[in-house]
Every structure is written in C-alpha cells, then in structure tokens.
Amino acid sequence: MMNEADDKALTPVSKGYAELQEVWDIDTSDLHGHQIQELDHQIAFLTAYAKCGTVLYAAEAAGVHEATAHNWKKVNHFRFKERMSMAHTSFSESLENKALELAMKLEPNNNPVILITLMNANNPDKYRPNSVAPSETMTETLQAMKQATREFKRLEDGTQTETVTETVIIKKGLQQPRTEE
Numbered sequence: 001m002m003n004e005a006d007d008k009a010l011t012p013v014s015k016g017y018a019e020l021q022e023v024w025d026i027d028t029s030d031l032h033g034h035q036i037q038e039l040d041h042q043i044a045f046l047t048a049y050a051k052c053g054t055v056l057y058a059a060e061a062a063g064v065h066e067a068t069a070h071n072w073k074k075v076n077h078f079r080f081k082e083r084m085s086m087a088h089t090s091f092s093e094s095l096e097n098k099a100l101e102l103a104m105k106l107e108p109n110n111n112p113v114i115l116i117t118l119m120n121a122n123n124p125d126k127y128r129p130n131s132v133a134p135s136e137t138m139t140e141t142l143q144a145m146k147q148a149t150r151e152f153k154r155l156e157d158g159t160q161t162e163t164v165t166e167t168v169i170i171k172k173g174l175q176q177p178r179t180e181e
Contacts, residue, residue: 020039024078024079024083026078026079038078039078041062041064042062042078042080044062045058045059045061045062045072046083046084046086047061048061048062049087049088049091050087050091051094053092053118055069055070072084092122092123095115095119095123096119096123099112099116099119102115
C-alpha cells in the first residue's frame with residue numbers, strides 16, 4: 001500500500017506529464033497511486049513501442065503483460081489508443097529514415113528486402129499503394145459470381161454459361177479475358 005509520501009514522490013509534475021496535458025488534453029493534476037503507476041507503465045510501453053514496433057517487446061520493456069497493453073487499447077484509458085497510434089507512426093517513420101540512410105549507402109552486396117518488408121507492413125498506405133485488402137477482393141468476387149449466376153438463370157440454353165460468367169467477372173475488373181489460341 002502506498003503512503004502519502006510515496007504518493008507525493010510520484011506526482012505527475014515530477015514525472016514530466018506536461019506533454020500529456022498540453023498535447024493530449026489529459027488532466028493529470030489529481031492523479032494518485034494506481035493511476036500514476038498505470039500512466040507510468042503506459043508511457044514506458046509507448047516509448048518502447050515507438051522504438052521496436054511490437055506489442056510483445058514493448059510490454060516486456062515496460063514491465064507489463066502483453067494482455068495489459070491490449071486492454072489499455074480496448075478501454076482507451078488516458079487516450080491510450082490514440083497515443084499508441086502516434087507511437088506506431090513514430091516507429092514507421094524511423095523505418096523510413098533507416099531506409100533512406102540505407103539507400104544513400106547501398107552497395108551491390110546489400111539486400112534491403114527485410115527493411116522494405118517492414119515498411120510495407122507498417123505503412124501499407126504509403127508503400128503498398130496498389131494493395132487491396134483480401135476481404136474486399138473476396139467480396140467483389142462473390143458479388144460477380146452471384147451476378148453471373150443470376151444472368152445464367154435467365155438463359156434457357158446452358159451453353160453460354162462460361163461466357164456469361166467471364167463477362168461479369170471481366171466487367172468487375174477481377175480477371176483479364178482469356179485469349180483464344
């Protein structure tokens with residue numbers, strides 16, 4: 001149990017929470033005990049997360065369980081979700097900085113694939129502009145198949161099934177037309 005002297009030693013002012021008040025509009029003036037401890041753990045986690053980019057390593061560095069970090073994100077106490085997003089942006093930008101440094105020093109025997117992969121994973125909007133989420137592609141394909149089935153049912157003659165299906169899929173932009181050989 002914390003006594004009053006311990007509580008005063010952990011005041012937000014002594015922990016430098018000015019940024020939390022100014023940037024994130026988090027009132028830290030009347031925090032005490034467990035709240036200060038939680039906020040300290042969150043700050044340690046987010047500092048590590050901005051450097052390593054993974055929940056597991058950041059949690060270990062902050063001395064908390066991985067599930068604790070996921071719970072903070074879920075309940076969004078002290079605007080953790082937004083602060084975590086900002087930390088992820090910092091991590092992504094640090095990868096980009098490393099990529100630029102590497103590009104400046106790149107020699108024929110260097111292989112930047114792992115860095116490129118990390119950049120793709122952490123900032124897909126910027127580094128994978130042509131990517132489509134699998135669920136979107138699947139939804140479009142299913143819609144095209146349903147459309148083809150409806151059109152097929154309208155036909156009395158079953159010999160045009162393949163042509164109707166191909167036409168619908170091609171119209172949706174999901175497949176290139178086959179060339180006759």
